[in-house]
Amino acid sequence: MSESTLRIGLVLPDVMGTYGDGGNALILRQRARMRGLDAEIVELTLDDDVPDSLDVYTLGGAEDAAQRIATRHLAEHPGLQRAAEKGTPVLAICAAIQVLGHWYETSAGERVSGISMLDLTTSPQEVRAIGELITDPLLDGLTQPLSGFENHRGGTTLGQAAKPLGRVKHGVGNGGGEPVEGVVQGSVLATYMHGPLLARNPELADYLLAKATGTELAPLDLPQVDRLRRERLAAGR
Numbered sequence: 001m002s003e004s005t006l007r008i009g010l011v012l013p014d015v016m017g018t019y020g021d022g023g024n025a026l027i028l029r030q031r032a033r034m035r036g037l038d039a040e041i042v043e044l045t046l047d048d049d050v051p052d053s054l055d056v057y058t059l060g061g062a063e064d065a066a067q068r069i070a071t072r073h074l075a076e077h078p079g080l081q082r083a084a085e086k087g088t089p090v091l092a093i094c095a096a097i098q099v100l101g102h103w104y105e106t107s108a109g110e111r112v113s114g115i116s117m118l119d120l121t122t123s124p125q126e127v128r129a130i131g132e133l134i135t136d137p138l139l140d141g142l143t144q145p146l147s148g149f150e151n152h153r154g155g156t157t158l159g160q161a162a163k164p165l166g167r168v169k170h171g172v173g174n175g176g177g178e179p180v181e182g183v184v185q186g187s188v189l190a191t192y193m194h195g196p197l198l199a200r201n202p203e204l205a206d207y208l209l210a211k212a213t214g215t216e217l218a219p220l221d222l223p224q225v226d227r228l229r230r231e232r233l234a235a236g237r
């Protein structure tokens with residue numbers, strides 16, 4: 001954390017805010033404040049440059065057309081790329097996985113260049129993946145199963161540098177044959193899970209928060225959060 005306030009970048013909520021993924025920034029802010037830390041959300045819209053100086057960044061899902069506008073903005077304002085190179089944590093949901101990759105094909109079959117922060121490509125799957133998704137995490141430091149709601153036509157194939165975030169227990173995940181879900185590459189975590197993800201997976205929220213603050217965080221005892229986590233896991237079984 002560079003200053004005394006944790007600064008959470010909510011990237012392009014005006015075009016990548018369709019699926020409620022802005023809730024991930026709210027969860028990070030709330031869990032930081034519950035530890036007595038000052039925290040604020042910095043909304044970066046199409047009217048703004050993308051600074052590389054924030055402590056953590058989140059990006060949400062979007063429909064094909066909106067996703068394309070976001071891709072162009074991020075290519076023209078490469079602050080997110082610089083932040084990730086410095087090791088700043090970035091959380092990318094659904095369409096954002098695709099935008100951060102080398103290229104993606106829209107449902108209409110058009111190929112769009114991404115910003116190549118992640119070593120992956122995305123092509124449309126025959127059937128849209130919609131429904132509850134449950135995975136076992138493959139990331140050191142995570143012990144609890146992850147759950148979310150997937151809703152995507154694109155199927156993502158990982159290259160050598162990109163590792164999956166989880167192994168699919170229920171649902172489709174990245175698609176493309178292998179039962180894996182999400183991406184981990186350097187300081188970037190990406191997943192197809194909406195929910196919002198961090199409301200349903202508090203362990204992952206604190207994982208990101210610990211990276212963003214550079215501190216170990218005391219656990220929070222929040223029975224209602226754990227109840228939601230278990231209820232959503234049960235719904236997907």
Ligand code: GLN
Pocket residue numbers: 019060061062063064067093094095096151152153154155
């Ligand atoms: N438009 C993309 C797809 O269908 C992403 C959708 C989303 O973000 N939920 O694959």
